[in-house]
Amino acid sequence: MNPHGRQAAAPVDLSRVRAYGDTLDDGQVMLSFSLPVPYGDEAKEAARQLARQMGLLQPQVYHAHDLGEGFTYFTVYARSPHSVDFTNIFVPKVGLAKLDHAAIEALWQATMGTRKLRVLGACTGDDAHTVGIDAILNVKGWRGDKGLESYHCFEVRNLGAQVTNEALVSAAREFAADALLVSQVVTQKDCHRSNLAALVDLTEAEDLRQDLLLLCGGPRLSHTVALELGFDAGFGAGTVPSEVAGFLVQTVIARQAAART
Ligand code: B12
Incomplete structure (x- = not known):
């Protein structure tokens, strides 16, 4: 017993981790989805049957909401019999040292002197969500972390929204960019994947790939x-500019050192 009068927690077997609801290993999960059927008892039964077909046990419809026009939204609580081996999971990480603004500037200046690292950013394809790329590039930055424009070591150009891959590659050549920073926020029908893969193909076709660091985010x-997708690095939700700045500076310096040996 612990001081709160509860049973001490059982040790977790990390080789077979299951979802946790009320008690360890109970497998409880919550799932939400919509069906194109009108709200009612038949709709709830359809949601239960669908959950069973997903391999979930004892599904209960906790919440059903009439979305109108013949659609219903559900929250289903159920038991999943599956487990994962947490001891066998590998997730690639950017994996470089996290440096602050001053350390990044000092490292670049000590190694590269007054040359600037040329960064070209855009939100590509049909995507018009510029807030993310602006957060990384603009002086103002994100969550109190100043953007790349505030660093002496970067020369930044931000092309904004709905830039075609062709226009981005052409601008990369004209700007003599060291790095392309591409933002993709819309992921409907996996359009981000096809658009990003097409950019990699285009840089290869234009014989530019080896001269560019390709970063994407969203x-x-x-x-x-x-x-x-063939990029050098990817950054997800919550990224702050110094993470990107640190990656760029350390990677360009490492590549230059490798090229000299
Ligand atoms: C604001 C907004 C808009 C604004 C955008 C204005 C603008 N100038 O950007 C407007 C109203 C125009 C808009 C329109 C649409 N939107 Co909208 N929008 C949003 C909203 C509410 C916030 C997005 C945002 O600004 N986030 C804040 C930024 C800072 O976060 P972020 O993008 O994740 O960026 C961070 C990281 O991801 C990373 N990062 C991002 N990019 C990059 C790039 C690099 C290189 C790096 C290193 C890092 C990095 O760093 C950033 C800082 O940490 C989201 C919902 C949400 N809450 O997220 C929907 C959302 C993105 N929109 C959505 C949709 C569907 C649309 C529309 C299609 C709606 C419609 N039917 O018309 C249109 C599409 C327009 C178009 N052609 O793109 C969906 C996308 C669904 C999907 N998975 O595809 C969302 C998720 C809403 C939803 N739940 O359905 N939208």
Whole structure:
């Protein structure tokens, strides 16, 4: 017993972790979805049956809401019999030292002198969500962390929204960019994947890929997805500019050192 009169927590078997609701290993999960059927008892039964087909046990419809026009929204509580082996999980990480503004500037100046690292940013394809790329690039920055424009070591150009891959690559050539920073927020029908993969293809076709660091970011992007798509790094929700600045400076310096040896 602990001081609160509760049973001491049982040790967790990390090789078979299950969802946790009320008690360890009970497998309880909550799921929400909509169906294109009118609200009513038949709709709730349809939601239960669908949950069973997903492999969930004892599904209960906790909440159903009439969305109108023949659609219903559900929250279903159920038990999942599945587990994962947490000891066997590997997630690629950007993995470089996290440096603050002053350390980033000092590292660049000590190694590269007065040359500036040229950064070209854009929100590409049909995507008009510029707040994310602005948060990384603009002087004001994000969450008290100043954007790349506030660093002496960067020369930043932000092309804004709905930039085609062709226009971005053409601007990269004209600007002699060291790095392209691409934001993708809309992910409907996986348009972010096809658009980002097409950019990689285009930089290869234009014989620019080896001269550029390709970074992408957005709330549904990760370093893993970025690597899958042929980018050098990916940054997700909550990224602050200094993480990106640190990655850029350390990677360009490392590449330059590797090229010399
Ligand atoms: C503001 C907003 C808009 C504004 C955008 C204004 C503007 N100038 O940006 C307006 C009203 C125009 C808009 C329009 C639409 N929107 Co909208 N919008 C949002 C909203 C509410 C906030 C987005 C935002 O600004 N977040 C704040 C920023 C700071 O966060 P962030 O983008 O994640 O960026 C951070 C990281 O991801 C990262 N990052 C981002 N980009 C990059 C790039 C690099 C290189 C790096 C390193 C890091 C990085 O760093 C940032 C700081 O930490 C979201 C919902 C939400 N709460 O997220 C919906 C949302 C993104 N919109 C959505 C949709 C569907 C649309 C529309 C299609 C709606 C419609 N039917 O018309 C249109 C699309 C327009 C278009 N052509 O793109 C959906 C997208 C769904 C999806 N998965 O695809 C969302 C999620 C809403 C929802 N729940 O359905 N939208």
